[in-house]
């Protein structure tokens with residue numbers, strides 16, 4: 629029988645330093661997140677980052693935590709439950725890090741008689757630190773514990789027409805009653821080095837954008853290319869003028885150069901340029917989470933207003949909205965019926 633495995637990033641058990649620490653430990657010790665040699669990663673993570681960051685992150689998590697738990701987990705569960713209502717196949721939800729493990733989700737599917745799994749990483753764009761690490765982990769667990777199961781992965785859906793439509797409609801919805809001068813598409817950042825590492829040609833990606841209009845197989849795994857494609861397609865769908873839209877990258881860690889422009893610098897630049905009413909959309913995330921609710925909706929607003937902005941709105945992620953649920957249900961049901969994937973690297 630066929631079944632569906634949805635995988636998102638995961639959250640700590642609670643917004644306390646005690647619970648944030650093991651979560652960050654697992655997350656940042658992932659060789660696809662901090663891709664230094666193991667001895668150096670161990671030194672950086674356990675010797676430096678984990679000494680101070682859990683306390684700081686716990687404070688941020690406490691600001692956005694819900695009675696039911698982490699917004700990312702709760703919203704992903706609501707989404708999975710709604711997708712389940714639209715398909716006969718069993719649907720399970722796992723997280724790459726934390727207690728809601730991928731192994732348990734695969735076991736849940738197995739217990740329901742599933743031996744053919746459609747894996748859907750809940751990331752619209754391919755990055756080694758998000759999409760790729762999910763795929764690798766699922767295949768590791770499958771090979772070790774569920775060798776009889778087959779796994780097919782839905783590719784990154786950043787430019788799929790149904791996804792673009794659902795995202796664009798959610799923006800229209802979010803902009804009701806909000807007068808804006810500018811819409812900022814703020815994507816989670818990654819180190820520039822990761823772009824080069826993920827380029828199978830080893831020479832295509834130049835990071836500066838000069839490569840992105842030249843067709844290449846590199847784009848299938850180029851996060852930068854993919855996020856700019858999402859912006860362009862939404863811009864076209866909504867008929868937005870060039871000068872009213874821009875893209876930027878948030879949530880960087882200290883150290884290496886990360887993709888630019890940086891969202892916090894953009895808040896200041898846009899306010900100074902007279903874009904006084906700013907709408908911010910965060911399409912790298914399908915579910916609201918720490919990075920959208922705290923960094924963008926709270927901190928971002930403060931930064932923009934301090935720089936001279938007058939009005940600010942974070943447009944929520946698609947979360948469990950009906951249109952997005954229906955898109956996902958269509959993709960998984962098409963796969964069940966035909967064995968074909970609605971999303972391919974070229975769609």
Ligand SMILES: C=CC1=C(C)c2cc3[nH]c(cc4nc(cc5[nH]c(cc1n2)c(C)c5CCC(=O)O)C(CCC(=O)O)=C4C)c(C)c3C=C
Nearest residue numbers: 637638639661685700755757758816818819912917918919
């Ligand atoms: C869009 C997908 C994501 C990519 C790509 C990504 C890369 C990436 N992240 C870190 C470090 C941290 N990210 C943190 C939180 C976080 N990251 C994503 C998604 C992507 N990360 C999400 C959805 C969340 C929120 C989780 C939640 O519980 O709500 C954190 C933890 C919080 C903090 O301490 O700031 C860290 C750390 C790196 C280093 C990286 C690429 C190399």
Ligand SMILES: [Fe+2]
Nearest residue numbers: 816817879919
């Ligand atoms: Fe992150």
Ligand SMILES: [Fe+2]
Nearest residue numbers: 833839840853
């Ligand atoms: Fe490029």
